Amino acid sequence: MTQLTLKEIARLAGVSRTTASRVLNDQPHVRSELRERVLRVVAETRYHPNPVARSLALQESRMIGLVVPRSVHSFFSDPYFPRLTQGIAEACNQYDYTLSLFLVQTPQDEAKVLPKITSRGFLDGVVVQVGQMEDHLIATLADSGLPMVVAGRPEITEGISFIDVDNVEGARNAVLHLLKLGRRRVATITGGLNTAVGLDRKVGYERAHAEMGLPCDPALIVEGDFTENSAYQAMGRLLQHHPDAVFAASDIMAVGAIHAIQHHGLNVPRDIAVVGYDDLPPALMVTPTLTTIRQPVRRFGIQTVTTLLELLKNGPQPPRQVIMGTEIVVRESCGAILAEGANIS
Amino acid sequence: MTQLTLKEIARLAGVSRTTASRVLNDQPHVRSELRERVLRVVAETRYHPNPVARSLALQESRMIGLVVPRSVHSFFSDPYFPRLTQGIAEACNQYDYTLSLFLVQTPQDEAKVLPKITSRGFLDGVVVQVGQMEDHLIATLADSGLPMVVAGRPEITEGISFIDVDNVEGARNAVLHLLKLGRRRVATITGGLNTAVGLDRKVGYERAHAEMGLPCDPALIVEGDFTENSAYQAMGRLLQHHPDAVFAASDIMAVGAIHAIQHHGLNVPRDIAVVGYDDLPPALMVTPTLTTIRQPVRRFGIQTVTTLLELLKNGPQPPRQVIMGTEIVVRESCGAILAEGANIS
């Protein structure tokens, strides 16, 4: 079977390449009779235009890249990355873009992959998942001129479009939930305070107290590092200060906290209520099941793409910075469900 | 800044396009003086050839696709997919290929995405993750002529290259492990027996018995469907037949089985030893920690790519079918670690 090209289609339909091209691109100035003839030939031969040639001529590839830097690799152990990818891929399908994936694990990868990403004409735009200490990568991409949207909050936001989840608001709601259930000594195990996420969630904790007109006891704030073990340790220390609730800045840490509480012979949620953050599978595996903050990860991915596409459509313009909300998922560990009021003691 | 092209580079270096191209592609027939001059200009201008134009001229894109059909979406909830992707991406980086991702979730997606995938010149080859009932997709891709490797075992293997993990051997080792620890009433909770994986693991169970010259008691074989709940139910039924060990065809099911055993007041591993399959996070979250079969998922992804690249290099040829081994991860639930010999009762 001879290689199918537009020229061949045109020949078969008895028209010129131009006319055939017009038909394929739904352009005017083609007699409906010819249009039909071309469409029939296309259908019969199952012809599809060569996207590479098309990209070259149009100077746009209809491809966008997703760049995942090495520091994000913790994400491979939680469902964040797959869900994000799913959202992004979904949006790409919808808008007829192709997604290509760049996992940058080593500096060598970076040296190899970055030039490719920024090569003219290869990608129309790029989504970069923010990790830690990736200013360099983001800066390089930013001034390559390639349209870019950052998923997460980059360290420098100047002139950069990004989508972030409102960690302050999420944490605030978590803590507010506990306070409204009548808990009055609400502790927190923070994430690493060298990360934006860790800091934001701590701010949310403080803000909730301020809103309710309650003081924050510094003894009830302990730093963890997002691992279960760090939270287990942290909870051990917290217990000396008799909290009646804990907000852990991640589900994994919440699990660590619950284990610590239980090993001290106390009951969750009766003695100490717990709220986590992320709504990952561990939240359901633990006993009692975990009340937590769910992030709209899939929608987040979609948002990332739609924002990028807007950037593409409208050319260079003021960067867009979108902050998305969260939702609280109430389960057993906060004590809201099992016993109404009885817990307020 | 004017658009950089090969022509421009050639002009700056005072040579022809051809010569410049030769230098960039490490081809002979260029005086070393000229070569250097060109390289210097390239370095100064940070020029990188336009990959799209290159693809068009070379008739190869150096892109491969990863196609994930809708039925694989359970994979989004376990780390299989991220790890596979990681392996694939790693290999792509190494061999200078770009990976593009196609999530085919709906029939509409399929209609939209398939023509794109099979368009001439767009992808050099494709890796298809096998799900359930995807013969159609695989068949379509197969006879589009696009070089293809299937990750997993497709329903029809005729003329198709695929990489699979040896589920029979993995299950066999799991059960052998239990038998060698002296267990004599080893039950199994199988996966859905309408899936290749479910069937293979059951065959492994039987084969282990055959090898040891032991009979299989049909009462000790119960079908689950890979969910925790199905295993919990199954285990309940199994208990009436007094097994002293259980091989569950997935970790999730092993967790269900352990819960059931414990709720009946029995001890794992003393009364009943348990071995799972997959080595997913739940294996570590449960008490006692789970002995299980680990799949080489990342290496699996890499293998998938190297096989595809061989196919690309050597042209159409007999399909390659690779079966990869597994390894057993011994933890507490099988009783091998805590008590040597004491369990043999």
Place this chain on the structure above:
DNA sequence: AGTAGATATGGGAGCGCTTCCAGATACACT
């Protein structure tokens, strides 16, 4: 000095598509 044979060089065509633009055709008027 002359020539075969190797080695360098660059013009030009081609990859498959889009699109400008000039020319052809149709239609409605005076």
Place this chain on the structure above:
DNA sequence: AGTGTATCTGGAAGCGCTCCCATATCTACT
């Protein structure tokens, strides 16, 4: 019939690269 306008049509150039092939240059011979 003749002009003007709207509507079609297709040749040709161009997107940025590779590579064939004809030509130019350089060695090492006789």
